[in-house]
Amino acid sequence: MTACQDKSILLQGLVDAELDAVNAAAFETHLKTCNGCHGEYLRMLALREAVTAPSITYRAPERLRANIEAMLSASDSPNLADARPTRARVSAWNVGGAGGLLAAGLGIMLVLPQVADNGLERQLVASHVRSLLANHLTDVATADQHVVRPWFNGKVDVAPPVPQLADQGFPLVGGRLDYIDGRVAPAIVYKRRLHTVNLFAWPADERLFNGSKTVRRDGYTVVEWTAGGLRYAAVSDIDPNDLKLFKAAFEAHSPDPSH
Known part of the structure; x- marks a missing residue:
C-alpha cells in the first residue's frame, strides 16, 4: 500500500x-x-x-589538502597546457585514492548551490501549503495596498512594494509574516480566480542567486527573481504561465527602486 x-x-x-x-x-x-x-x-x-x-561517515586523509594545494600551485605554471604527466605527479596523487577524492570534492562544490536552492524551494512550497491548511493566509486582510505595505514596517527587515494587480487578474488579499531561509519574511497574498498566490520577499544575496528561474515541485510552481536588492519567490498551484504573468504584472506595477 x-x-x-x-x-x-x-x-x-x-x-x-x-x-x-x-x-x-x-x-x-x-x-x-x-x-x-x-x-x-x-x-x-x-x-x-x-x-x-x-x-558511514568518512574522514578524508590529511594529505588530501597538501595534494590539492600542490595541484593548484602547479596550475599557475605557464607551461601547464604543454606539460606531460610525470611519474612523480601520478604517484603524488596516488591515482585511485586522493585523485578520486578530489573529483568527488569538486563535484560536491558544484552541486551545493543547487542543493541549497532545492531546500529553499521546499521551504517555500511548505510555507505556501501551511498557509492554506492552517487557515493562516493573512495577518492583515485587506485589498488596500496602502495598508499592507505600511503594516510590514518595523516587523521585518524589508517592506517590499505591494502593487494592486486586480486589473491584471490578481486581486490583492492581504499580507502576513512567514519564516523563510532562517529569517522572518513578508508574504504578500494575491488571488487568481479560486487559487492563491503567495509572494515571499527577503534581501537578495547576489552571490547565491541573481536573475530569475521557474521550478516545479510537488505539483506547485515557484517563480523566483531578484529586483531592487530583493529576492522574490511567487508560489502557487496555478498554471506556470499564469504565474509568469503574475511576475510580469508585479514588476510592471512596482515602483522603480532607483527613484
Whole structure:
C-alpha cells in the first residue's frame, strides 16, 4: 500500500520537523488510520537514521589538502597546457585514492548551490501549503495596498512594494509574516480566480542567486527573481504561465527602486 499522493509535502514536513503544531497533530492523526502513509513515514525515518549513522561517515586523509594545494600551485605554471604527466605527479596523487577524492570534492562544490536552492524551494512550497491548511493566509486582510505595505514596517527587515494587480487578474488579499531561509519574511497574498498566490520577499544575496528561474515541485510552481536588492519567490498551484504573468504584472506595477 502506497502513501496518499496529496500528503507527500506534509509527510516530508513531519519527518523534517517543519510542520507547525496544528498541522503536525492533524497529520499524526491521519497516520493512525492510513497504513500507506504510516508505512512510508517509518521508511523515511529509517532512511534518515541510516544516512546519518556515524558508521558511514568518512574522514578524508590529511594529505588530501597538501595534494590539492600542490595541484593548484602547479596550475599557475605557464607551461601547464604543454606539460606531460610525470611519474612523480601520478604517484603524488596516488591515482585511485586522493585523485578520486578530489573529483568527488569538486563535484560536491558544484552541486551545493543547487542543493541549497532545492531546500529553499521546499521551504517555500511548505510555507505556501501551511498557509492554506492552517487557515493562516493573512495577518492583515485587506485589498488596500496602502495598508499592507505600511503594516510590514518595523516587523521585518524589508517592506517590499505591494502593487494592486486586480486589473491584471490578481486581486490583492492581504499580507502576513512567514519564516523563510532562517529569517522572518513578508508574504504578500494575491488571488487568481479560486487559487492563491503567495509572494515571499527577503534581501537578495547576489552571490547565491541573481536573475530569475521557474521550478516545479510537488505539483506547485515557484517563480523566483531578484529586483531592487530583493529576492522574490511567487508560489502557487496555478498554471506556470499564469504565474509568469503574475511576475510580469508585479514588476510592471512596482515602483522603480532607483527613484
